[in-house]
Amino acid sequence: MKKITIKDVAARAGVSVSAVSHVLNGYSDMSATTVEKVQTAAKDLGYVANSAARQLSSKKSKTIALILNEINVARGVAMPLEIISGVIDYLDKTDYEFVFYATNTEKQAHKTLRQFCDEHNISGVIIQGLRVTDPYYHELEHFTLPTVAIDMNIRNKRIGTVSIDNETAAFEVTERLQASGYHQILFVNGGRKAAVSHERESGYRKSVTKPSVIFADFREQVAFDLIFALFSAEKKPIYDAIFAASDLMAIGCLKALKKLDLASQIAVVGFDDITLTSYFTPTITTVHQDVKTIAESAAKDVIEHIEKGIIKHTIVGYEIVVRESAAI
Amino acid sequence: MKKITIKDVAARAGVSVSAVSHVLNGYSDMSATTVEKVQTAAKDLGYVANSAARQLSSKKSKTIALILNEINVARGVAMPLEIISGVIDYLDKTDYEFVFYATNTEKQAHKTLRQFCDEHNISGVIIQGLRVTDPYYHELEHFTLPTVAIDMNIRNKRIGTVSIDNETAAFEVTERLQASGYHQILFVNGGRKAAVSHERESGYRKSVTKPSVIFADFREQVAFDLIFALFSAEKKPIYDAIFAASDLMAIGCLKALKKLDLASQIAVVGFDDITLTSYFTPTITTVHQDVKTIAESAAKDVIEHIEKGIIKHTIVGYEIVVRESAAI
DNA sequence: CTGAAAGCGCTTACAG
DNA sequence: CTGAAAGCGCTTACAG
Structure with missing residues (x-):
């Protein structure tokens, strides 16, 4: 044939x-x-x-690269998949091609973003999941190709961004906890390598007078251990609520509290609204972000950058979803 | 630049x-x-x-396309993501390029698999998620490019396959249920458009003498409605166990049983071992399949087909994971 | 409105 | 061991 x-x-x-x-x-x-x-x-x-021939002969290629870092860190978190399908769905309506590239710190060391884009004739990139310590994160600070970063803050005016307003969302959660009578709120953060953690913590800090922050590396088990140790200690902690920077950590906290029979006394709020939150017992109060919309906006924004030179900083709406773990 | x-x-x-x-x-x-x-x-x-130039000038391209159908049907099912990273991880160790293509019935009507592969100079394909009614499913029956299908049975000797032994797994689950004292087992199937459903049902049928099968379209809500109606009917059903062809449907069944306060009396077994199974209450007994291994085998097998002309039918091991919903 | 020709960035026989 | 040249399948000025 x-x-x-x-x-x-x-x-x-x-x-x-x-x-x-x-x-x-x-x-x-x-x-x-x-x-x-x-x-x-x-x-x-x-x-x-033949797309190779077309790319070669034509000056302008029409391909958008979606670059996701460390896609498979946590089981149960389908965010990468939702980003992928959001971007694909948007690009399907245009004449841009979609290229997917999964990276990690090691691969970043082998090939720069620029090299990757040259190699594949990329005209625009959508990128997500970089930590501030990643090589590509630094490269982005001087990157010139049309780029939109999801959930990241780059010190480069030419990089577009899309995310929810993490700080305001975290602030609002904390305010609502307090309005509901919780005044000793522990913030369980992931780590500060991700821009979002920083912003979420900052929103929390803006709301409380005496902040307490611990770090659980975004991991359920670490959160579990920390909370279990804290609440089983001789000197009982004063906290009446826990606000975790991710749902998985919120689940870790809840598992620890359940084991100590304290789940009904301590309010727990998560962040992201992953699928697990509505299946776990108790169901988890959290901040819902519409990843599909975020991804589509990113796709829309890169194309606008490519075609009209417009650089956008898009804020997508969030929603506080109240479930059993915290009535706020 | x-x-x-x-x-x-x-x-x-x-x-x-x-x-x-x-x-x-x-x-x-x-x-x-x-x-x-x-x-x-x-x-x-x-x-x-430049990869386009290289592809054009060189006769043989070295790119493997991973084609996934309907990737975002069910929230909470991360299987597509695990396939993606399994394939990527394997290909990273080779000099083959990875290309990802998400399709659906509509796209399949617009462009044949053959056209897609010609367009992108694909040398081998890994494909998953096709239903027997999909255009690509039919096309595969006469397809000549090196191809490995995951969880599918194609009437084409030239197509490699990778999956667990669904029939044996379902048979074993049913046998163990009976050995544990459950003798009235209802099989909740998804639908027969997917090869796996057919095989799972067949394994169940081999084990029981009087099979009862209902269909829930792989959807949690449908399973819930069906089971709720069944067990809240005036004439109580005789079933002491339910075996669902997917975890999501098992969850639907359990939710219905919980609502009727019957969850502790009826054993429920799922299939796939998605993340939710270990977070749900009760945790769910199910058949674990290692999607990562399946994906890596698929990648390995296409390359072997390309380079040595060997067509494989790989069976990957499964494991019955016993949790709270059924002590078998 | 239509075609001949150059060129995109490579690879690959083929000479030497 | 090394280079000149053809060619991969397209697109795009450029003539006409």
Whole structure:
């Protein structure tokens, strides 16, 4: 089964290769008969242009790279998948191609972002999951290709961003906890390598007078251990509520509290609204962010950057979802 | 920031373009000094070969396409993500490129698999999630490119396959239920469009004498409704156990049973071992399949097909994980 | 409105 | 061991 090329189409239509190219790329100055002949020939043959050849010959490629860092750190967190499908769904409506690239710290050391983009003729990138210590994070500070970063803050005016307003969301959660009578709120943060952690903590700090922050590395088990140790200590902690920077850590906290039979006394709030939150017992009060919308906005924004040079900083709405773990 | 090409490397190294190409592609018949010069020049310039050009000029491309159908049907099911990272992890150790393509019934109607592969110079494909009614499913019956299908049965000797032994696993679960004293087992199947459902049901049927099968379309809510209706009917059903063909449906069943306060009396077993199973109350007894291993095997097998012409039908091990919902 | 021709950045026989 | 040249399948000025 030989691949069929533009020459085959030209031969069957009885026109030149350039005529075929013109027609298929929608140039308007073609006679109706030529258009007709080319289109039926292409259809009969099931012709599809070879993308490598098209990229090579054409100056401007039309491909957006979605670059996700460390996609499989935590089981049960489907965020990468939602980003992927959000971006794909948006790009499907355009004539941009989608390319997916999963990276990690090691790969970043082998090949720069720039190199990757040159290699694959990338015209725009959407990137997520970088920690401030990652090589690409630094590279982005001087990066010139149209780029949109999800959930990240880059010191580079030319990088677009999309995320919810993490600080305000965290502030609002903390305020509502206090309005509901909780005044000793422990903040369980992940770590400060992720921009979002920093912002969430900052929102919390803006609301309370005497902040207490501990770090659980975004891991359920670490959160469990920390909370279990804290609440089983001889000197009981004063906290009446826990606000965790991620749902998985909130689950860790709740498991510890359940084991100590304290789950009904301490309010727990998570962040992200992963699927688990509504299946866990108790169901978990959390901040819902619509990842699909975030991803689609990112796709929309890179294309706008590419085509119109507009750099956007998009804030997507969030929603506090009240469930059993905290009535706020 | 101009892209740097092979010419730039040649110029800087003071050799011809072909010499650069030879060195960078590891041809052995180059003088040590040339190799040296080329390598430092390439390194200094941060040169990476343009993949489009490479693909065009070279006969054989080295890219594997992972094609996933309907990736975002069910929240909480991270299987597509595990397949993606399994395939990527394996390919990273080879010199094959990874290309990801998410499809659905509509896209399949617009562009054939063959067209997609020609367009992108694909040398091998890994495919998952097709239903027997999908256009690509039919196309695969006469497909000639090296292909490995995950969890699918294609009537085409040339298509490799990877999956667990679904029939045996289902048989074993049913046997163990009976050995544990459950003799009225209801099988909640998804639908027969997926090969796995068919096999799982068949394993169940091999074990029981009087099979009872209902269909819940792989959906939690449908399973819930069905079970709730069944067990709240005037005439109580005789079932003492439910075996669902997917964990999500098992959860739907358990939610219905919990609502009717029957969860402790009826054993429930799921299938797949998604993350939710260990967080739900009760935790769910299920058949664990190691998706990562399945994905890696698929990658390994396509490459073996491409390079040695060997077509494999790989069976990956499964494990019955006993949790609270059924002590078997 | 249409075609011949150059060129995109590589790889690969082929000479030497 | 090394280089000149053809060619991969397209697109895009450029003539006409």
